[in-house]
Amino acid sequence: MNSDDALPGRPDGGARRRNNVREYGRPDGRPIVFAHGFGCSQEAWRLVLPFFVDDYRVIAFDTVGAGGSDLSAYDRGKYDTVDGYASDVLDILDELELEDAVYVGHSVSSMVGVLASIRDPSRFGALVLVGPSPRYVNDGDYVGGFQQADIDGLIDALDANYLGWSATMAPVIMGNAERPELGEELTGLFCRVDPQVARQFARVTFLSDNRRDLAKVTVPTLVLQASEDVIAPTPVGKFVHAQIPGSVLRMMSARGHVPNLSAPDEVAAEIRAFLA
Secondary structure: OOHHHOOOOOOOOHHHHHOOOEEEEOOOOEEEEEEOOOOOOHHHHOOOHHHOOOOEEEEEEOOOOOOOOOHHHOOOOHHHOHHHHHHHHHHHHHHOOOOOEEEEEEOHHHHHHHHHHHHOHHHEEEEEEEOOOOOOEOEOOEOOOEOHHHHHHHHHHHHHOHHHHHHHHHHHHHOOOOOHHHHHHHHHHHOOOOHHHHHHHHHHHHOOOOHHHHHHOOOOEEEEEEEOOOOOOHHHHHHHHHHOOOOEEEEEEEEOOOHHHHOHHHHHHHHHHHHO
C-alpha cells in the first residue's frame, strides 16, 4: 500500500502538508495512526496497513525530513528533543479532529507517542509500542543494549558517511540475514531521509532518556517485543511493560527490530487482538 492508494480528503492543512499525512480505509472507522521509526518513512508500514483498512480510519505520516514530508518545516531547535516530534503528533490529531485514536509507534516513535499521550490523553484510546526503548544506553542495573562508547561510535560513523552507515547498519538492524531483501528495503528507506536531519535525529534518538515518563502513561498500552532485536533487546521491552501501569507485553516470534516489514501479519494480528 502506498500514498497513491490514499483516500481523497479535505484540503491539506499545516500538519497534513508538513508531515505528508495520508488516510486509508473507512472514514467513519476508529482512527488508527501509524508512526515510523528512525531512518524510515510511512512506507515502513505498507505491509501492515492492509490488515486495518476494512475496519479502521487508517492514518500514516512522515516525520519532518523523512519520506514526502516538507523539509522546509525542519527546525533544529524544535526537533532537538523527542518532545518536538510529539508536538507534531498532537498537531496531526488536532487538525484531523481525532479522538479515541489508536497510536502505533515503531522504535523511537513509541516514545513520541508516550510523550504525546501524556500531554493530551483525551486524544488517545490506546498506545501500541513496537520495539520501544526509553533509553538505549546501559545505566547501572538498567539494560538498554549499548554502552555509551557504542553509541558514540555509531553517531560518529553516521556523521562521517550517512549513506555508507545506512548500507552497513540497515541489514544489522533488520536482522533476518537469510532474507537479504529486507535489509535492502530498509537501506532504501534510510536513503530517503535527509542526511543532516538523520544526523540530528540519531542523537535525539540514541541519547534520549524517557524512563521516568513511562509511569505517567494513562491509556491502555500494548508493548510488542520482537526476538533477537539488537536495537531494543528483550530486557528493554520488559522494562517498558513493567513501568507502564496496566500495559500488556506480547513476545513475538518475529526477529529483528523492524517486524512491521519482516512479520507484518504477526504484528497486525497482535494489534487487532489487543484492540478486540
